[in-house]
Amino acid sequence: MKKHAILLIILAILHFAPSESFAQGCVAIRQFSGLGNAVGQGNILNKGEWNISANYRYFKSFRHFRGNHEEPNRIQDGTEVINYQHGLDINISYAFSERLYGLISLPFQYNERSSLYEHNRTERHTTYSKGFGDMRIGAGYWLLSGEKAKKGNTAIGLGIKFPTGDYAATSTFYKGPESVPTEQTVDQSIQLGDGGTGLIVDFQGLWNIGSTNFWYYDGFYMFNPKETNGTPTNRSRPNEAIMSVPDQFALRTGVFHSFEKIHGLGASVGGRIEGIPVHDAFGGSEGFRRPGYIISVEPGVSYMFGNVTGTMNVPIALFRNRTQSVTDMENSTPDNEVHGDAAFADYLINFTVAVRIPKKVKEVFNSL
Incomplete structure (x- = not known):
């Protein structure tokens, strides 16, 4: 029974890992979350064990909101901006002890943005960006151990986000009545990075609430002290000419259930909020940004076979708000x-495959 309970906890932790991304449209929420849940969650590990995961995300944003009011005429008139975003994060975590773990996350992106207003306003064209994003490294610590952690645990984490992604990516725009091809920087929402070095604080937790049901929660806040990154926005207002380097946040919670009759299968339902604040916690908030937030319901399913776990989460937007910015x-x-x-998506597809590498496998490999 004890072994079964441990497996359930690991399964649940692995399940709620894909809280990443959330660049759900023109509100340029970068595609990562707190460090604690950026690795497919093999973080309840024995000393010397590894967890490697790959997280894929996709969404299409096209519904325009000003405040919390949707502007359906944009779709009816064919003037909506459409973003397609694909992201892949390779995440690696290592347990230095039963409670302390370190991790690294390597993000890759492919983005498309279709619009009229950025070009000649009469023909729809598409701009692109692809490549390596902003890398994160960090560590986390589980607050409880031994018998105290029998029914659940909470971890706190701290990390750094490095400006490794191109924050001045360019593409071809078509300008004027003759549609002259012009190379210029793409919109902030599809830039590969924000150009700032960020400090990430996060937490995560899981508690047994009876039988095979678990309450999970996690969240993060990324402090981005740098005010602007020097990248031109190609906008007409002087105070919006350069891109801002905004903070970012996310919070999610829900209930996970493990099915006893189908070993390894689990399902969850929860809620989440994620967004970009109007004002940064530290540093200035000038430059162009689209602040806002999204509240979603998040159903999910997972299956664990041995040390391999696959999870699928599909956050569905319930409430979207493009808040008034400082420059507004x-x-x-x-x-x-x-x-x-700003344009928002209706839903986000989040799929993760995580592989936990037990210490005994490592010892066998080293003996060869």
Whole structure:
């Protein structure tokens, strides 16, 4: 029974790992989460063990919101901006002890953005970006051990996000009545990085709430002290000419159930909120950004076979809000309130395969 309970805990932890990404549209929420859940969650490991995972994400954003009000006329008129984003994170974690773990996350992206307004406003064209994103490294620590962790545990983490992704990626735009091909920087929402070095603090936890049901929770906040990154936005307003380097946050919680009759199968349902704040916690908040947040319901399913676990989570948007930015406020007057819009997705597909490498496998490999 004890071994079975441990497997259930590992399964549940592996399951709720794919809380990553959440660049769900023009609100440029980067495709990663807190370090604790960026690795497919083999973080409840024995000393000397590894966990390697690959997380794939996809979404299509096209519904425009100004505040929490949707603008359906954009789709009806054919003027909506459409973003397609694909992301792949390779994540590696290692247990230095029963409670302390370290990890590294290597992100790759492919993005497409289709619009009229960025080109000649009469013909729809597509811009692209692809390559390596912003790498993260960090560590986490489980607060409880031994008998105290029998029914559950909470971990806290700390890490650094490095500006390894291209934050000035360019593509071909078609300008003027003659559609002249012009090379310029792509929109902030499909840039591969933000150009800042960020500090990530996070937490995660899992508690048995009876039989084979577990309560899970995790969240993170990324502090990005750098104000702007020098990348031109190609926008007309002077205070929006350069891209901002914003903070980012996410929080999620829910219930996970393991099916006793089908060993290894689990399902979950929960909620999540993720977004970009109007003001950074530290440093300035000038430059162009599209702040906002998304509240979603998140069903999921997982299956574990031996040390390999596959999970699928599909967050479905319930509430979307493109909040008023600092530059919106600066550009507003008593007679004219400026409030920019943003395109959001209806849902996000999140699929992870994680492989836990027990210490005994490593010892056998080293003996060869």
